[in-house]
Amino acid sequence: MVEVDGLTVGFGPLRAVDGLSFRLRRGAALALVGESGSGKSTVAAALLGLHRGTGAAVGGSVRVAGTDVQQASDDELRRLRGGKAAMVFQDPLSSLDPYYAIGDQIAEVHRVHARASRRAARARAVEVLERVGIADAARRSRSRPHEFSGGMRQRALIAMALACAPDLLIADEPTTALDVTVQAQILDLLHSLREETGMGLLLVTHDVGVAAESVDDVLVMRHGRAVEHGPVADVLGTPSQAYTRELLAAVPRVEARRVVAHAADRGRASNRPDHPSDRGREGVPSDHAPNGGREGVPSDHASDGGREGAFGASGEVVLEAAGLRREFGRGKRAVTAVDDVSLTLRRGETLGIVGESGSGKTTLGRMLVGLLAPTAGEIRYAGRPHTGVDPAVQMVFQDPVSSLNPRRSVGESVADPLRARGEKDEQYVQGRVRELLERVGLEGAHYNRYPHEFSGGQRQRVGIARALAADPRVIVCDEPVSALDVTTQAQVVALLGELQRELGLALVFVAHDLAVVRQVSDRVAVMRRGRIVEAGPADEVYGSPRDPYTRQLLAAVPALDPEAAARRRAARREPVHM
Template sequence: MTQLQDEHRTEQQELLRVQDLTVRYGATTAVDGLSFTLGAGRSLGLVGESGSGKSTVAAALLGLLGGARVSGSIRLAGTEVTTAGEAELRALRGPKAAMVFQDALSALDPFWTVGDQIAEVYRLHTGAGRRAARERAVRVLDQVGIPDAARRARAHPHEFSGGMRQRALIAMALACAPDLLIADEPTTALDVTVQAQILALLAELRAAHGMAMLLVSHDLSVVAGATEEVLVLNGGRAVEHGPVGQVIGAPREPYTRALLAAVPRIDQRRTEAVPPAGEASGAASGESAGEPLLRVSGLRKEFRGARLPAVDGVDLELRAGESLGVVGESGSGKTTLGRLLVRLLEPTAGRIEFAGRDLARAGARELRPLRRDLQMVFQDPLSSLNPRRTIGDAVAEPLRLLDRPTGGELRRAVGELLERVGLDPDWQGRYPHELSGGQRQRVGIARALAPRPRLLVCDEPVASLDVSTQAQVVRLLGELQRELGLSLLFIAHDLAVVRQVSDRIAVMHRGRIVEQGPADQVYESPRHEYTRGLLAAVPTLVPVL
């Protein structure tokens, strides 16, 4: 065999070669001298914390880094991406490589039907006619498991659930039958059962079409079950690279070991329990161990036009200093329940007794003095913080409304709150966009703590955060709960995280609580079939070899 033939054979086997890739945004180096290869039909997981350069690498592979300075080499399916013109890149995108983006709702146009968007991609890259493109859209929607694909193709993105929107994005990527599928955090913020379905779908499609896959994720348990190789990034540099069993099972580098140690495990019991009811430092003097701080009975919420109630006859109790985890799939009623408990929503029926007072029928004037005792930490801190106001202003707002401190006294109070959640008190003048996701979530917690509440409702507070930041926020909530005697209602779809926070668990399904009890009992001896299904869907760190 000649040298030329040998080089051609290697190029055929090697779908992607990245050599000394460096990406800079001004003075910031996002990716620093990265090199790796990916063979045809193979799969590689790209993992690391937020800001490690994962998504930048994924975008660079398709030449999607406008405004960045890119050096090094990216050779994909025979095309040098770093020097390719627009026509070459257009020929590459779609037929050779396609991307599934993280946020399906943002990636899909709200004004076009799902079928039209997929058909447009197919027409753009193949030159097919409208009828053929529509038929192709229906066919790929059917392939990704969308029921009644011909009818659902005429629906708009907001008419799809989160899992169905993610399937639609995968269908769009499949429309031109690419050799490489780049999936950027495709399961982030999806509940465990939908996450399992998407990962199973990707595996089936790879097997059926022989596609290679680059899977970008901060969740090592997802990568462990879905890829053959793993590349760990930190600060834009490769830390460790090898077969998934080797990297996950016997990591060589301290950074990789630290990432693995931060992954919450479904089989790990909570190590630090809060004091028994009545002994917590923040418990009111008149509260006994037998009297719950919060008692909910027959709680129901119906939304106009909905076929079923969002919350349907919920009963639960929460004592002072206790933490209750609420889990369930998307649409099970978790967030609606949390908003009802702090009276951001008005219940249709039922009682919400807080410290002996019924909140369900309380008017605005009666609720006002109770607001300081009932606070909420929202899922997306970027959208819940005003981008035009500094974080100091955000934390100070509830203090101004309730305690009315001014000048230096207010600044000192805000500084103490920021310091309590692990942020620099001198950051009061910074804006939300200048902080990382984990830091913004800490600001949200500081703002909720400002009125010195007795009940803190946390709605998906660690969704979309990487495992290290997740562990930090969960640890912070535990410390604050012990120090302040907070009662904590923790809503999340990540069952492993919930176990590390909760004394008791309530499992919601279609607006109802189908099982509740001590956390270890629910996780280790679940009684309800739905609970068993949720637990079975949780990905583990055991690699699929």
């Protein structure tokens, strides 16, 4: 189905893909795995000739479904794209036209390739939407993209790809921004589609667990080249290359207890300067999980006996929330996003908040910071009731790209909290900003550089430096690593752990990735439909969950063992009663 020989793709002086060769037989599944900047998505685009007309220099040979992509005419490429091979992109919202109904967009694809009538194309759109699990497909086909959830939009993109029954599906990071249960549903859907239709699958992902769930073979990429290639069980079970072993070591395991980080291990991942010219190649993190050296903290309603943390069993309570409620809208249209949530946070500890998209995690985090006022309930900082924004509580946002002003240097963005509190000495401000940039593993000389000159992990470090500029006691991290590859993710987590140990920070870590949350958290609160359904020490919640919903979340976490992944996939087909 796919024959790639000596593929090279260059953008000016940068060679993104360097002499890559591989095969994908009909009906098989191959994963391209690697860090950001390894060239995975560039390869996927080359398979459909998407670099044509962009100025990219493409060399080597690429044949897909019998079509020589390099030599094909524009008409031949149009017949290949969507007809024989279809692509599902990472961000479904930007891949769908916001002005047109989902069904109309799918029907257009079918009409172009199958030369079908409007009525037949419309019927095909409803058919494929039903096939990908969209309930009441005839009605929902008239909905626009913003009326779908993230998981439903991804299903709609898969339905569009299936409209012409392609022989090959190319999926570029199809589950990156999805929570674990929706991710599991998408992966299960891809697996069942392969079984039923016999189509081939090329999966591009930085998540090794996703690869284990979905494919027959894995090709590990680094700096545009193949590092290791073979059956998924062999590559993930007994990797032969050091880089593959390092990549696997960086993957957080939901079943692994936290490891106490020793002083000698501090900073191995976070002190190393990252240079913007080395985007996406930020190194390999420490083997030790940065958890602050604590083995568990009791839940909000339990005693403090037995806590062994950096600040002792009677840690000072720095933040309390009592009966928080937040509604959006009025009257019958009102939606309750957070419903009667209470929690406490002590100096130096990390509270992880997990749940699916729409569970109320981000709304709760924004209320704790003061960006949203609660409809009911009270928030207390250091024992004092408080409303509005307090410099003592800062936030690290999910998307470092949109949270940094592209027209201002990163140094000026980090300086904002200093100037907001009245600092007039410009020499002090710039010196302090340079100290903070160095503290988070960047360089003081980066002060005058702009966000686009940094990799994703480096931009997140800038966001952390900006939060530290206000000298906070609490930092609320809203999905701070969800868009990062595993090694960069581990570096950012290590940095947060080191800062917490040194500064006595309390962290609220909001995430849908249960493995990462276990790695960093003392206590965990599981949210569902705006309420906390289970809370307690991290090892207790993960080791012996009481609530069926918690067990369902844990069952959806990807497994690195392909055999275990198959067992979990079978178990997920069984209904869960809640």
